[in-house]
Each structure stands twice: as structure tokens, then as C-alpha cells.
Amino acid sequence: MELQNKIMLITYADSLGKNLSELSAALDKYFAKAIGGLHILPFFPSSGDRGFAPTRYDMVAPAFGDFSDIRALSKKYCLIFDFMVNHISRQSAYFKDYLKKGKDSPWRDLFLDWDAFWPPGRPTAEDVDVIYKRKPKAPVQEVTFADGSKGKVWCTFSDEQIDLDVRTDVTRCFIADTIASMCQNGAGLIRLDAFAYAVKKPGASCFFVEPEIWELLGWIGSLAAPLGAALLPEIHEHYSIQLKLAEKGYWVYDFALPMLVLHALYTGRGDRLRHWLDICPRRQFTTLDTHDGIGVVDVADLLTPEEIDQTKELLFARGANVKKKYNTAAYNNLDIYQINCTYYSALGDKDQAYLLARAIQFFAPGIPQVYYVGMLAGKNDIELLERTKEGRNINRHGYTLEELERETARPVVRQLLNLMAFRNTCPAFALDGEIETTAEGSRFCIIRRAGGVTARLDADLKTHAFSVEETRGGEIRRVL
Numbered sequence: 049m050e051l052q053n054k055i056m057l058i059t060y061a062d063s064l065g066k067n068l069s070e071l072s073a074a075l076d077k078y079f080a081k082a083i084g085g086l087h088i089l090p091f092f093p094s095s096g097d098r099g100f101a102p103t104r105y106d107m108v109a110p111a112f113g114d115f116s117d118i119r120a121l122s123k124k125y126c127l128i129f130d131f132m133v134n135h136i137s138r139q140s141a142y143f144k145d146y147l148k149k150g151k152d153s154p155w156r157d158l159f160l161d162w163d164a165f166w167p168p169g170r171p172t173a174e175d176v177d178v179i180y181k182r183k184p185k186a187p188v189q190e191v192t193f194a195d196g197s198k199g200k201v202w203c204t205f206s207d208e209q210i211d212l213d214v215r216t217d218v219t220r221c222f223i224a225d226t227i228a229s230m231c232q233n234g235a236g237l238i239r240l241d242a243f244a245y246a247v248k249k250p251g252a253s254c255f256f257v258e259p260e261i262w263e264l265l266g267w268i269g270s271l272a273a274p275l276g277a278a279l280l281p282e283i284h285e286h287y288s289i290q291l292k293l294a295e296k297g298y299w300v301y302d303f304a305l306p307m308l309v310l311h312a313l314y315t316g317r318g319d320r321l322r323h324w325l326d327i328c329p330r331r332q333f334t335t336l337d338t339h340d341g342i343g344v345v346d347v348a349d350l351l352t353p354e355e356i357d358q359t360k361e362l363l364f365a366r367g368a369n370v371k372k373k374y375n376t377a378a379y380n381n382l383d384i385y386q387i388n389c390t391y392y393s394a395l396g397d398k399d400q401a402y403l404l405a406r407a408i409q410f411f412a413p414g415i416p417q418v419y420y421v422g423m424l425a426g427k428n429d430i431e432l433l434e435r436t437k438e439g440r441n442i443n444r445h446g447y448t449l450e451e452l453e454r455e456t457a458r459p460v461v462r463q464l465l466n467l468m469a470f471r472n473t474c475p476a477f478a479l480d481g482e483i484e485t486t487a488e489g490s491r492f493c494i495i496r497r498a499g500g501v502t503a504r505l506d507a508d509l510k511t512h513a514f515s516v517e518e519t520r521g522g523e524i525r526r527v528l
Contacts, residue, residue: 051126051236051278053479054084054472055410058338059420060098061091061112063446068108068117070449075124078456079423082468086121087128087239087417089339095139096208098339098444100241102132103140105226115233122234128280129235131226133268134242135209142222143210148194157216162188162200166250180245180255187211187254204245214246214264224271231275237299238272240265243281244289256289265298280333284343284385287324287350294329302334302414303346307359309336309405310394311351314362316510318487324350325412325485325494332414336405337422340440341375341386342394360387368393369428374439388439390421393428399460401512406464407528410471411494411505413483418468421445424455425464463528467516470527474518475499503527 057079061067064074068091075083090099093109108114121127136142142155150156166175176186182205189203189210202211212219230238240246244256247264269279280299283289290300304324312321342363347356364372370389395401402425409416421443429445447455455461471477481498490510496503500520507514516527 049122049124049126049236050276051415052084053415053477055082055468056085056087056126056128056333056415056417057083057420057423058087058089058417060089060339060444060446061109063420063444064452065447065449067111068113068121072117072121074449074452078452079465081472082423082465083418084125084472085128085236085415085417086125088118088121090130090132091118095137097206098440100130100132101135101137101139101206101208103137105131106229119234122236126236127234128237128239129230129233130239130241131230132209132241133212133214133223134204134246135211138208138210147191150193150195150197150199155218157218158212158222160202160211160213160248162202165202165248170250175251178251178253180253202248204242211248212246220267223268227268227271227277228275231272231277235277237278237280239280239282240268241282244283244285256283256285262296269298284346286348287328287346290329290332291327294331297331300329300332302328302332302412303343304328304350305334305409305412306336306342306391307344307347307356308350309408310342310363311355311359312408312492312509313395313401313405313512314359314366316490318490318492318509320351320355321408321492322485322487325483328413330413330479333417334409334412334414335417335419336409337391337419337443338417339419339444341388341443342391343386345385363387363389363394366396368397369430370394370442374433374442376439378437380438388433388442390426390428390443391419392422392425397427398512399425399463402460403463403467403528404507404512404514406467407505407507407514407516408492408494410467410477411483411496411503414479416471419443420447423461423464423468424452425458425460426455467528470516470518474501474503476501476503476518 064071091108091112092102092105095101142158146153146155187204188200191199204211247257247260248254249257287304293300308321308324312318367389374388392402426445428442433442476496476498478498484495486493490508492507492509494505502519504517518525518527
């Protein structure tokens with residue numbers, strides 16, 4: 049199904065029920081009016097990182113179902129598939145063959161040989177220092193081949209995720225085959241996970257390296273477009289990168305919104321949020337929560353360093369059951385760019401504040417995405433966090449069908465689902481419609497207009513009282 053201007057749900061294949069079949073039934077029963085798109089987080093066989101270390105893309109992990117389940121969902125919803133264009137699992141048949149045969153493997157050029165990448169005598173300490181890293185060491189892993197010899201491969205993320213060499217013919221064929229398979233099986237959008245890391249260049253940051261990154265993106269787009277799919281590059285960094293992508297016509301993420309909304313609701317100030325809503329792209333997907341944490345780096349220069357620190361400290365002070373230690377090595381997390389917490393708990397598990405946050409998101413430019421835990425106003429899952437010692441699992445509770453029956457009956461969830469249904473059906477939210485934002489002290493107002501219809505959000509950022517109204521044909525209707 050083609051992309052619609054309706055709210056998109058983000059979920060794992062086994063988080064609303066235990067598999068794709070139960071997910072489909074749950075969507076039909078509880079959420080049919082609330083969502084119009086579906087991002088199913090990686091459902092391929094994987095060796096780690098909750099699916100983001102795929103071993104292959106030509107099948108669905110058997111525990112979830114098969115491609116017939118995916119194609120059935122694609123008839124109801126525009127689907128997003130994840131393509132980890134930067135890496136693949138060390139447990140993949142490709143990498144195992146490389147370790148077994150070394151230079152004789154047909155897959156040797158799929159991977160980025162660390163030593164061969166650098167000119168003689170390098171890398172220097174300066175070369176390694178300048179690389180944009182997600183862990184406190186060089187992005188390299190030593191491997192042992194079947195004949196006992198040693199080698200080094202580029203490894204940006206975990207040891208399970210071996211980087212691909214996107215310059216080679218072998219990798220380009222692999223990418224082309226993967227894109228074709230995804231499109232044939234129902235992908236309407238393809239999310240390029242960790243895309244900014246894919247291009248490496250000696251002496252560079254190896255993060256969003258221009259102009260080479262544009263060539264790669266354009267080439268992948270040329271594969272997907274004739275097959276009916278668009279691209280969504282996933283990049284957590286300074287908002288200026290999103291503006292660059294948007295200027296070239298790509299869909300982008302609004303990863304700045306989560307911290308800006310928290311800042312507004314914590315401090316009672318809407319000026320920073322209003323500024324962003326005035327300048328942000330229109331062809332974007334808005335988020336408050338995702339399968340990872342609440343992004344911090346994305347809001348640089350939209351909030352001052354002092355305001356960012358203030359917002360982080362207020363999150364730990366006012367959030368429910370969120371602690372700084374959950375973002376440390378003790379919980380397998382040293383990522384300074386994200387804070388592990390559900391969005392509901394970031395707002396103290398308070399219904400009114402949470403509904404206001406969602407109303408702001410739904411009135412913002414773009415198409416809203418709502419993470420499954422957020423759709424159920426989920427609290428921090430401390431039991432899962434402590435049992436696994438994985439910081440991000442605080443926001444990854446798996447709901448049984450019995451839990452869904454109970455959770456969807458909560459007043460806050462019923463109100464949220466009604467608000468989502470309104471966002472999906474009101475013509476005022478057209479992507480090319482008018483938007484007017486006002487911030488005066490703690491008063492915050494967003495007005496959307498299109499098709500002769502007006503939607504209005506009036507809020508007090510200090511008390512979190514708010515109203516949502518729709519005007520059609522001169523008649524005003526209170527929505528919430």
C-alpha cells in the first residue's frame with residue numbers, strides 16, 4: 049500500500065502478541081482507526097541487537113512467521129522495512145564463508161578490511177581520533193581465519209555487526225538484491241539504518257562523508273523508486289543534516305522533537321519548540337519515542353548546551369523510575385547520545401502531560417510515528433531492564449494479547465487512540481497545508497488549516513491543560 053498521511057506505528061514483530069499473525073489480529077481489533085502505516089522493526093533472522101544484526105534478508109525469522117504474513121499486512125498498511133546498509137551479522141553465511149576461505153571467498157569484498165583500507169603507515173592516532181565513533185575505541189575487530197591467520201575488519205557497532213564495504217561490486221550487488229527482495233515482499237519505504245556510517249574515507253569522520261554519501265543514497269534510490277518504494281535515511285545528528293536531506297527531496301526523521309517537547313513541558317517555555325516547528329522540514333516523520341532511547345544529540349543548537357543539560361537533569365528528576373545508572377556500562381550502554389526511558393515515564397507517568405505531548409506531535413509538520421509502547425502509554429519496564437541488564441530494554445516491553453485487552457481499556461490509552469483517529473481523518477493536517485504556531489509565556493498554540501478545515505491546539509505548558517478543536521463549515525467541535 050502507498051504511503052498515507054496517517055499515523056505510523058513502530059513495533060517489533062513479537063511485541064503486540066508473539067508473532068506477525070497475532071500482531072495483525074491485534075491491529076484489527078484495537079488500532080485499526082489509529083494507524084495507517086506500519087514500521088515492523090527488523091523481522092529477519094538475526095544474531096543480536098534485537099534484530100539489527102541480520103544474518104540474511106531473504107526470509108522472515110521463523111518464530112515470527114513468513115513473508116506471506118508480511119505481504120498480507122502490506123495490503124492494509126504502508127510498510128517500512130529496515131535495511132542495515134552499514135553492516136551484517138558476523139553469524140551470516142557471507143562472513144562465515146569469508147572466515148573459512150579468506151581471500152578465496154567470493155564474499156571477501158563484502159567486508160571492509162581494516163588494514164587494506166588505510167594507506168601505508170596509517171591509521172595514525174589522529175586518524176582514529178577524528179572518526180565519529182559509537183564506542184570508546186577504534187571501530188575495528190580482529191578475526192581469526194580457518195587457516196589460523198589473523199585479520200582485521202571494520203566494526204562500527206557491536207562485535208556481532210560487521211561493516212560492509214559499499215564501494216565494491218560485490219556489496220553493490222548485495223544491496224541491489226536486497227532492495228529488490230524488500231520491494232517484492234511489500235516494502236513501501238525502506239529505512240536505511242545507520243546510513244551515515246556507510247561511507248568511509250581515510251582522514252575523515254567516516255560519518256555522512258560528502259559528496260560520496262549522496263552518490264550512495266542516490267544510487268540506492270534509483271533501485272527502489274522503479275519498484276515503488278521510497279527511502280528513509282536514519283541519521284541521529286545535528287538537525288542541519290535533516291534539512292540537507294529534505295532539500296534534496298528525501299523523507300527525513302524529526303529526532304529533535306522529543307527533547308524539545310520535554311523542555312517545553314518541563315520549563316513551561318514554548319519558544320524553542322515554536323522556532324523548530326517554524327523551520328523544520330514538512331516531508332518528515334515525527335517521533336517522540338523509538339526502539340532506542342530519547343535522542344540528545346539531535347537537538348544541539350535548537351537548545352543551548354545549558355538547556356540540554358537542564359532538560360536531561362529534569363528528566364531524571366521528574367521522570368518515573370528512570371535513573372542515570374541505566375545509561376552506563378552496568379546496563380550495557382555507553383551511548384551518550386540517548387537516554388533510556390519510555391516517553392510516558394519521562395513525563396512522570398502523568399496522563400495529562402503525556403496526552404499534551406502527543407497532541408503537539410500530531411499537530412507538528414509531517415507524518416507522526418508512534419512507538420508501540422508509547423501507543424499504550426507504557427511505563428518503564430524495570431523488571432525486564434534488571435533481568436537483562438540492557439538499558440534500552442526499559443522501553444521494550446512485550447505485550448501479550450491478554451495485556452492488550454487490559455491496557456487498551458485505560459482512559460489515557462482510549463483518549464490517545466481517539467486523538468490518533470482524529471489526526472488520521474481531519475483534512476486540516478495536509479502535508480502542504482498552513483501551520484501557525486504561537487508561544488507567549490506558558491501559552492502555546494498550533495493551528496493547522498487545509499481543505500477549508502481548521503484544527504487548533506491550545507495549551508498551557510505549565511499546567512499541561514489543553515484543548516483540541518476542529519472547525520468545519522463554521523461549526524466548532526471539541527475533540528479533546
